[in-house]
Each structure stands twice: as structure tokens, then as C-alpha cells.
Amino acid sequence: MEKEISTEEKIIAAAKVEFLAHGMAGARMQDIADRAGINKALLHYYFRNKEKLFEIIFQESFFKIIPQLHEVFNSTDDFFMIIRKFVFVYIQTIGENSFIAPFLAHEINRDPSRMIGLLEKAGGKRLPFEKMVDAYQKALAKGEIIPCAPDMLLTNIISMCVFPFVGKPILQHVLSKDEQAFREFVERRKVEVAEFVIRAIKA
């Protein structure tokens, strides 16, 4: 039985590779067409123009690594377990699509309004942080953690989860890690980052 990949799917896949590698400005429609095994005219037949095609890739990438937050913070686990799960799932997800983080970082800095538009349209207005603050306050009331600004805490956690992928080439070089060693490093971080955070905030 065959795979049956539609032309549209081939285009999307090719566009993803090109846009993630070179960004909106650096990607070439001709290269996308070549990679998809079609010609430029067909590309424009399926997706009117570069902007439209980019929008699709951006959106798909964005929602692949942004909104995992909600579910984790909804659970009835204690605060430390929430942190463990959050870190694990987040590093796992980004690691499976490791080119997305630097791509999004660049494109969002270039035009933040695109991201804001997406969030406003799709999401129930920025719940994740509020949910996280709730969990934090409960833990504080139970005396499990020391007082610390939740915005600081969340920023620290996200930074440690995301940055290794954005700064991968620098870290790889500074720490003398080849591809294999870097993968193992990321694997360890799935649990060690959480323990690091917990040691920093436990009462």
C-alpha cells in the first residue's frame, strides 16, 4: 500500500524545511517548489503568495510548541510535580522539532503583532500564567516553597527549557559537544532542569 502524499502536503513539507532553515526573508519560492518536486506556478496555484504560505508554516509551528502549558497547570498534582511535568513535556516537544524554536524567535522578533494576533484569535486570553500563579499560591500557602515572584519563576523555567535550542550552536561549541553528546545533554535536562528549579524554591 502506497503513501499517497498529496501535492498540497508535499508543498507544506517543503515550505516548512525552507522557512525553518532560512526564515521568511531568506527562503526562496523556487527552492520550495524544487524541494516539493513541482514548479513555481503550481506553488502559486495552491497558495496564492509567499506571505500566505509563510502564515501557514508560522501558525503550525507556533501552536506546536506554545500552548502545551494549559493542560499541565490544570492538573491536581502538587507544585513540584507540575514543574517536573511541565519541564519534561516542554523540552520533549521542542526537542522533537528543534528548528522551530530559533525560527519562531526570529520571526516573532521581526513582527510581534503576528503572534499577538494568533493568540488573541485562538486562545482564551493568556490563561497559562494565571493558572501558574494559582498553583504557586497554593504551594506557598501549604509552606512547600519560599516566596518568589511568579513572573521570575516562569521566566526562569521557560528560559532553561527553550534557550538550549535557540543557542544550540554556541552551547555546542562552548561545551565541546557533538550532535550525539548534545542530544544526551538535552535528554538529561528533561529531568535535571526541574530538580534545579525545585531546589531553588523549596522551603
Place this chain on the structure above:
Amino acid sequence: MEKEISTEEKIIAAAKVEFLAHGMAGARMQDIADRAGINKALLHYYFRNKEKLFEIIFQESFFKIIPQLHEVFNSTDDFFMIIRKFVFVYIQTIGENSFIAPFLAHEINRDPSRMIGLLEKAGGKRLPFEKMVDAYQKALAKGEIIPCAPDMLLTNIISMCVFPFVGKPILQHVLSKDEQAFREFVERRKVEVAEFVIRAIKA
């Protein structure tokens, strides 16, 4: 007494703005010329081509926020003070040039070899990490800290210092901070990140 800004300086300043805002692929030579108040031919008279001009901006940006590491780790301070100084200086430096971090992140991911070439040419081959390991081992021997992988520790510290600038638009939105609030947030981080790290590793 006049300012006396040479044409060359005007070009560099203009190129910096355009390249940092749009990246190599997105920046336009015409825009750089316009911003510098000259025409394109003069631009090419001073800097042969786009690549050459980009190289200069990249290099200047790179060495502005990368090698602060050396000096801090050389001091005779105890480990905790080293961390405090490192975090403070690093966030301070990046904060003063807040567009450099996302610019470098993008360009280094696009072509890591450029960074590696720069480091090999200019630096005494990746000392910072070794220096940091030394300081770590001394602190461990004195029983000041618990055992923890130095590569993890360094990655955590750098992540928390750098990421807020790379992911600024996202963080700003998630945490509902306007420009002013974000500046104050960064200001607080200059000391709080270090204390966070210290709590996580102290014996």
C-alpha cells in the same frame, strides 16, 4: 564644537540598525544608504559588498556580548560571588544592546561556521568553560555547593540571562508587561537570577 561623524561611522551605525532589525537576508543596501544619508554607490565605495559589511556588524555584535566571561571567572572571589558578578554583568551588557541577542541567535543558527571561525581566530580556544569548571571544583571541595554537572549549571545560567531578550515579545505578552515594566523586570533579574542559582546549588 561639532560632533564630526565620518561617513564611515554613519554607514556602520546605519548598517547596524538595519541588520539587527532585519537580519542579513532581510536588510536592504538601499535602506542602509538612506539611513546613512548617502547613496548606494558610496556604500559600495566604503564596503565592497553586503557580505563584507555584514561581517563587520556581526563581528562587532558578537564580541560585544560573548567574551565578558573570561575576566569574571579569573577573579579570586568565591563561587557565589563569581555567579553574582557574571549574571549582573551579562544581563547588564545584553540589556544595553537588547537587539543583539536575537540578531546573533538567528545568524549563528543560519551559519554556525562564521561564529566558530571568529572564535578560533580571536580567542584562546574556549577558556571560559574550563575556568568555570575550576571555580566549580574549588567550591565543591570547600563544601560550599552540592555536586551538579558544570555544563548543566553554565547552560542554566546563560539561558536565564539571555533568553528574556531573545523571547522578549512572547514574555512581554504572557506576563502582560509594557516596555517600562519589562525594563524593571530585567533590572530585578540582574540580582535575582543569581540568588535563584545559588539557592539551587548551595550545600
Place this chain on the structure above:
DNA sequence: AATTAGTTTAACCATTTGGTTAAGACTGCA
């Protein structure tokens, strides 16, 4: 077989973009 709608292609077009040319202006200096 004829019709029709969706799909695919080769050739073409207009604009943008990095880069060049040739000539003029300004400067210090003999």
C-alpha cells in the same frame, strides 16, 4: 464522445536588489 472541473507545465513579466561606471566635486599640496 463531449463536457467540465481540477491539476500541471513552460514561458513570460515586472520589480527589486546587489553591484558598477563614469564623471564631477572637494581637499590638501607642490
Place this chain on the structure above:
DNA sequence: TGCAGTCTTAACCAAATGGTTAAACTAATT
């Protein structure tokens, strides 16, 4: 004053790039 080197400009060029057109192919539908 004239000369030489530096600086500056308007006009121009070739290639790349996003996008279009019109024709042709394919597969169901009548």
C-alpha cells in the same frame, strides 16, 4: 594655479525573485 588623491553622485546594468498567463493534461460526469 595645477595636480593628485579622496569623496560623492546620477545613471545604469545584470541577475534574482515573486508572481502571472495561457495552454495542455487528467479524470470523473453526462
